[in-house]
Amino acid sequence: MLKIGITGGIGAGKSIVCRLFALLGVPVYDADTRAKWVMHHDKALKQELTEAFGPEAYTEAGELNRIYLASVAFHDPQKLELLNSLVHPHVGNDFTKWVEANQQAPYVLKEAALLFESGSWEQLDEIIVVAAPLDIRIKRTLQRDPHRTRHDVEAIIAKQLEEEEKIARAQHIIYNDDQQLLIPQVLQLHKLLLSKI
The missing domain is CATH 3.40.50.300 (P-loop containing nucleotide triphosphate hydrolases)
Structure with a gap:
C-alpha cells in the first residue's frame, strides 16, 4: 500500500x-482533525501538555482549552515549537494505527x-x-x-x-x-x- x-x-x-x-x-487521514482528537483523548499527551503549558491547557471538564493554547503558543515561536514537538509524535502513532486499519486500500x-x-x-x-x-x-x-x-x-x-x-x-x-x-x-x-x- x-x-x-x-x-x-x-x-x-x-x-x-x-x-x-x-x-x-x-x-483520507485528516491530520489536523486527528490531532485535535488525539489532544483530547491520548492520556500521555494530555499529561505532557499539562506539564508544559500548565493546568489551563484543559478545562475543568477535561476538554482541550484551544483558545488558551493558541494564545500562549501562536505568537511565541519557542512555545509553538514545543507544542508541535509534543503533539506530532502522538499524531504519527495515530496515523500508523490508522494505516494498519486501512490495509485493504491500494x-x-x-x-x-x-x-x-x-x-x-x-x-x-x-x-x-x-x-x-x-x-x-x-x-x-x-x-x-x-x-x-x-x-x-x-x-x-x-x-x-x-x-x-x-x-x-x-x-x-x-x-x-x-x-x-x-x-x-x-x-x-x-x-x-x-x-x-
Whole structure:
C-alpha cells in the first residue's frame, strides 16, 4: 500500500481535493482533525501538555482549552515549537494505527498543512501539493473564516513553508488556481497512483 501525503498552504484547497479522492474510495487521514482528537483523548499527551503549558491547557471538564493554547503558543515561536514537538509524535502513532486499519486500500492519503514542517513527510512514499496563487488563497481563507483578518491569514502563511519549496519537494502538483479544473487532475493522478501498485 502506498502512503501519499497531501499538503498546501492555507486556502490552497487541500480539503476539496481530499473530498474528491474520498469520493473515489481513497481513505483520507485528516491530520489536523486527528490531532485535535488525539489532544483530547491520548492520556500521555494530555499529561505532557499539562506539564508544559500548565493546568489551563484543559478545562475543568477535561476538554482541550484551544483558545488558551493558541494564545500562549501562536505568537511565541519557542512555545509553538514545543507544542508541535509534543503533539506530532502522538499524531504519527495515530496515523500508523490508522494505516494498519486501512490495509485493504491500494493507497491512502494523509492530509496535513504542516507535512514538511512537522517532518511527517518522512513516513510517506510520495507527496501531492495543492497549489494556488497567494492572493486567491488569502481571499478564500477570508471568505471561509470570517473571524480572521487579512493580518491573521498573512501571519499563518508566514509560519508555513513557501509554496515554491513545497512544489520543489513534491512528486505531484494539483493546481487549484480557478483556471484549471480539479476533477480531471484528481482522476489522472488517481489512475497514476493505482498504476504504481
